[in-house]
Amino acid sequence: MKIRGERECKNCGTRWSYYETGEASCPDCGSLRSVAVEDERRHHTDSPAEFELTPHRTALADGEGITDIADSVASDCRAYLRKRGFLRGGELLPLDDTYLAVGELRAAITDYRRDARFGAASDEPEREAAERYLLDLLQGADDGERPAPADVPESLAPARGLAYAAAVDAYRDDVASYLDDAPEEDARRTLGRIRDQQKRLDALEGDLPPETVESLVRACRDLHRYLNGEESALAAARQRLDGLAES
Numbered sequence: 001m002k003i004r005g006e007r008e009c010k011n012c013g014t015r016w017s018y019y020e021t022g023e024a025s026c027p028d029c030g031s032l033r034s035v036a037v038e039d040e041r042r043h044h045t046d047s048p049a050e051f052e053l054t055p056h057r058t059a060l061a062d063g064e065g066i067t068d069i070a071d072s073v074a075s076d077c078r079a080y081l082r083k084r085g086f087l088r089g090g091e092l093l094p095l096d097d098t099y100l101a102v103g104e105l106r107a108a109i110t111d112y113r114r115d116a117r118f119g120a121a122s123d124e125p126e127r128e129a130a131e132r133y134l135l136d137l138l139q140g141a142d143d144g145e146r147p148a149p150a151d152v153p154e155s156l157a158p159a160r161g162l163a164y165a166a167a168v169d170a171y172r173d174d175v176a177s178y179l180d181d182a183p184e185e186d187a188r189r190t191l192g193r194i195r196d197q198q199k200r201l202d203a204l205e206g207d208l209p210p211e212t213v214e215s216l217v218r219a220c221r222d223l224h225r226y227l228n229g230e231e232s233a234l235a236a237a238r239q240r241l242d243g244l245a246e247s
Contacts, residue, residue, distance in 0.1 A: 001043070002041035002042060002043055003041055003042065003044050004036035004040070005018035005019040005036075005038070005044060005089055006019075006038040007026075007034040007036060007037065008037045009031050010031070010033040010034055011026065011029050011031035011033055012028055012031065014026050014027065014028040015037060018044075019042075021048065022047035042090035044087055044089055044090070045085025045086060045087045045174055045177075046083075046084060046086060046087060046088045046093060047085070048083075049080050049083035049084055051076065051077075051080040051098070052076075054142075056072065056076075056138060057139070066109065066113075066134055067116050071113070073106075073138070074106050077102050077103070077105055077106035078106060080102050081103060085174055086171050087174045087178060090178075090181070092174070092224060093224075094221055094224045095167060095168070095171045095217060095220045095221060097144035097145070098141070100146055100167055100217065101137065101141035101144060101145060102141050102142075103164070103167050104146070104163040104164070105134075105138070107162055108134060108137060108156045108159040108163070109137075110159075111156065111158075112131075115155075126153065126155050132153075133147065133153050133156055149210035158206035159206065160210055160213060161207060162201075162202070162206035163206075164206075164213050165198050165206060165213075168198045168201075169202075172191060172194055172195055172198065175220075175223065175227075176191060179191070186234060187226060187234070190219075190226075190234065190237050190238060193238075194220060194237075197241065197244045197245070201216065208247075216240075218240055219241050
């Protein structure tokens with residue numbers, strides 16, 4: 001949405017930025033009566049959002065199992081992702097590691113709990129590999145730590161693929177809004193190619209090699225760098241997308 005985010009309180013005169021606080025009320029007196037102090041409306045989809053996995057790590061340390069905390073972890077992940085976006089006061093943000101890690105944690109822990117609940121066939125080494133991977137995500141997702149593609153166990157690779165497809169889809173929407181204000185045809189064409197690969201990943205239910213999925217994320221980041229003035233980044237994005245089209 002487009003808003004005028006620089007505000008002045010009509011009650012006490014305090015000025016603040018909704019882009020930074022995400023709050024419509026005055027930070028000093030709490031009044032909801034304010035006026036815009038800028039003429040331009042700017043695209044804004046990102047709100048301040050905190051994400052903290054410490055309570056869940058504590059629960060695990062106290063003896064609870066991954067399936068015991070799965071629902072609450074997934075709920076916290078969803079709440080965080082709902083607040084997040086990639087446009088802040090008209091500025092295009094990158095597709096960041098925390099957003100990706102939180103999305104993957106939500107998808108992976110949901111899949112793991114479902115498989116455990118319904119007794120999906122899995123041998124012991126596969127189950128242990130999945131548990132170790134989830135523990136890695138629980139240890140670092142709130143700090144934006146993402147396991148390397150080579151570390152993704154086979155049983156959870158589709159969850160990563162679908163989570164990243166959803167992240168790319170959300171990012172693509174915000175880039176399209178950004179380009180509505182700052183048209184750039186080369187970027188628009190590249191964004192269309194990103195969309196094609198994201199749709200392919202969705203159609204395959206995330207079931208592509210994690211290294212292939214990572215290339216799509218990197219293409220998004222290349223496009224962001226290009227839109228921020230790094231001319232050579234567009235060629236890098238196109239090269240990655242060429243590789244994806246051939247895979």
